């Protein structure tokens with residue numbers, strides 16, 4: 001039986017573990033033991049932190065895995081690629097591990113490639129007033145190397161920046177934050193898979209957030225409500241950005257905003273699937289393409305099969321913040337159970353949500369596509 005290493009065991013990784021098992025692989029799952037669902041669904045669970053690359057490699061070597069993959073975690077990207085390189089499998093160059101996970105290096109790489117970017121700078125402490133005032137308000141501040149909206153805030157003034165910047169720097173592993181100009185406009189993401197440097201854009205996702213100041217994701221919907229005339233330009237720009245980060249293999253999740261005249265402005269790009277069930281569920285539901293199988297095959301050096309495997313539909317995930325959200329989920333579940341693809345709820349709606357990691361659950365619905 002062919003053996004596959006999967007990095008991460010939490011709720012959002014679990015669909016990949018289950019998919020790999022359905023495809024007939026023996027799954028070896030690596031994560032810090034925390035009682036996560038993947039610890040039970042894996043054929044073999046190895047309680048090693050996902051950042052312990054060398055220890056994970058030793059086990060992979062002993063076990064004889066043929067490939068390594070994961071779903072939507074920036075923290076896992078470096079480890080997945082480390083194992084893939086050790087195995088001699090095709091994967092992205094080392095530079096991609098950095099430029100696709102460090103928001104400052106990402107901006108530099110995009111700008112060097114001529115991709116339009118907001119003005120930005122990286123700081124380890126509060127900069128002088130005139131340095132940031134020159135960029136103009138509002139500004140957005142983010143830890144250089146975190147995700148899930150941790151430490152994100154929109155600053156409207158220098159005082160605002162001074163009050164909130166230390167928290168963003170504190171969240172960063174490198175103890176640095178990026179300050180950049182705020183890009184107005186609706187927000188989307190682009191889900192793709194690349195093989196041998198060729199990018200296949202599978203879908204665009206509309207993103208909903210709590211808005212300022214922290215922009216925590218409240219939901220995602222596919223397909224996105226973008227006029228067809230804009231799509232070729234968006235695809236071209238996203239492909240250019242993927243090339244700028246030297247993404248050549250595997251999944252990518254490119255977040256962007258659209259300006260009023262329909263131009264793409266990149267927010268960030270991950271060299272991995274979109275989290276929040278975008279990669280594991282929404283792409284498959286809205287396009288019929290088995291994205292998880294494509295990612296597993298790409299990791300094994302096999303060209304992905306992008307033929308639709310089911311009738312595409314409208315797919316939407318909504319996250320539970322408040323008791324009203326939980327009540328809405330229950331209402332939809334009772335009224336139209338066949339529309340609910342999956343629902344997960346911790347029973348604690350109403351307790352404070354500070355970033356994506358402490359939202360209280362989600363539900364995914366499907367509906368017929370309207371043409």
Ligand SMILES: Nc1ncnc2c1ncn2[C@@H]1O[C@H](COP(=O)(O)OP(=O)(O)O)[C@@H](O)[C@H]1O
Pocket residue numbers: 103118140142146147148149150152180181182183184187209214215255267268
């Ligand atoms: N330059 C920007 N202009 C406007 N909004 C931004 C900008 N950068 C980030 N955001 C908002 O903050 C959210 C989180 O920022 P992002 O860079 O995606 O970090 P994370 O890794 O936490 O998702 C984005 O989804 C977007 O809503």
Ligand SMILES: [Mg+2]
Pocket residue numbers: 148255268
């Ligand atoms: Mg993001």
